[in-house]
Amino acid sequence: LAEQRGGGDRRWEIVTATIDDVARRAQVSVATVSRALRGLPNVAPSTRIRVLEAAQDLRYVADPSASRLAGGKSRTIALVVPMLGQWYYAKLFSGVEAVAAAAGYDLLPYTTGGPGSVTRFLDALTPRRKVDGALVVDVQLSDEDFGRLADAGIDVVTVGVDRWRGPGLRIDNAAAARLAVGHLTGLGHERIALIGGIDDDPFHFSVPVDRFGGYRDALRAAGLPRRPELVVPGNFSLEGGAEAMNALLASPDPPTAVFACSDEMAIGAMQVAQDAGLRVPGQLSIVGFDDHDVAEYVGLTTIRQDVTGQGERAAQLLLAQLVGDERTEGQEVHPTRLIVRRTTGPPPGTGELR
Amino acid sequence: LAEQRGGGDRRWEIVTATIDDVARRAQVSVATVSRALRGLPNVAPSTRIRVLEAAQDLRYVADPSASRLAGGKSRTIALVVPMLGQWYYAKLFSGVEAVAAAAGYDLLPYTTGGPGSVTRFLDALTPRRKVDGALVVDVQLSDEDFGRLADAGIDVVTVGVDRWRGPGLRIDNAAAARLAVGHLTGLGHERIALIGGIDDDPFHFSVPVDRFGGYRDALRAAGLPRRPELVVPGNFSLEGGAEAMNALLASPDPPTAVFACSDEMAIGAMQVAQDAGLRVPGQLSIVGFDDHDVAEYVGLTTIRQDVTGQGERAAQLLLAQLVGDERTEGQEVHPTRLIVRRTTGPPPGTGELR
DNA sequence: CTGAAAGCGCTTACAG
């Protein structure tokens, strides 16, 4: 059905049916074809059927560029993340992609990369309304940034963004951290380290800040003093976790337990501890965060969150606004819970008498 | 500089400069603006400078939909993968994204999901030439499929696709598997299991087939008999690896070594083995494949490949075709190498006398 | 319920 035109010495090109072809075959105007195919009202049922059949016969697919240029809708959403390739973002991405694809929306990933490039992404997206909506993940936009998106008519849903009253979802990082550290204080630990944020964080993540808050609260609730030397950055990577653990072990009075703000950091830390001859959890307890796929297989006690599910839900929220024009204001708080495995136990010397 | 128009009771919309605005400001025609801005020849240097300045003053950005409709180029490439969210694809993705973004290209991810949806993706991409090029990863397209893409004028670069003579890259899976299994036979193992492919594989991955071939060759080279009961599927997941190991341990005569076709399967298998009370590598040796981020931290002996680097390179190959019109025919074979860590040793009873 | 026509913002022969 795809005829070929040209036939000179150059590469042949497939000619796809245009809206004109469909109109001719269905014996109506292009305006009617456009209305019928997009399910708009004011089309006689019999006409609609004729158009639908003609379109199917010709395998007609509307040219997205032409639609966008004429109508302003691109059926594309942007996924704005600080980086790709990390476990968390990969999982979130796959959830978003599945929902977007099912709804017939294209997905445009944007990596903000560094601090300056938030502006770069806004410049790329805003002026031409390349996308109908944007899913902003862990990127702390200013009010002005959100304003630019709104002015451009781009709907926004956030994941993990504080100080934004618009639609979105996040977890209660402080509460989750309290849970993790409370588990350790409950076991009797008194010297509990935090492997957390990023020194000189270019992204202004709120995640490490909030988890630090929970850590601090849990110590206070247990009546424990806070020791600044036990709080070290870990960059949310395996390497960072390993380095952090090395630093902690080098201190004059090392911790008996560690709360790492991601499972990747926890695994890095655990490895270093074991290499140093420490038994886990006999001599050192470790709690992670995320419930990474491998957490179960290394027996890591951790805080579980459903990242893929969050991605799916966020995409649904955005699509609801785009398609149904439903405005869901406010932030959903998704659940987290403590999964106790084999890396936590009472501190050494407590008499492991059972 | 972005004026606002409208001002009724509805949402205000930002008005961005169009090519007409730039033309007026630079006192030339829109045709000249178009040529000057895209770096085409036949523009007087002084004119070009005037146009460039005018565009900058107005923060002009060409509307991609209009460009695409008029010119046929979309400055977008598709990344076609079987799935997202796995370590391998996430890493590859981040490599591709970095290069594409740097070149000013948008990236459109397509998940083929199941067998039928290869057609679905072609239907979505082909008729309207939504993308200029496609990076096809691990998806075994038929000659007809490749033909459709070529007819639509879409340049293709593959990663991990056999039986395709066009441009692309892959690793030598058979050789890598021989290396891994040869390491085990060299240590004296005679009962070596393979945790590999997928039963009833919907994607027709060539990866597991090729790695199985290498396994078989290595056994033969060592003069060892092949035992079908030691070859089990693992689905390339942690869970699959764990199940496979359970099955192997339940057999009457379990292996003394395992070659798993991915690190994720290897880690799942290792966990099951340790839970069953087996010492690794004392009683069971394990080799993985990929050099996953966590491999180093669980001490896994494995085959290393540079996945992010492959993604970057593949994107460069595709962009070279798109931008410079350089046709790189043929497949690059990227290197792999054996990384020996702490999960492999001589088989039990060999006298670990060193 | 339907159609003719204008217009979205570019690119590309074609003339000059």
Add this chain to the structure above:
DNA sequence: CTGAAAGCGCTTACAG
């Protein structure tokens, strides 16, 4: 080296 004009394939008031 530059410009006037046609055209890419749609959507959307506006009439009827």
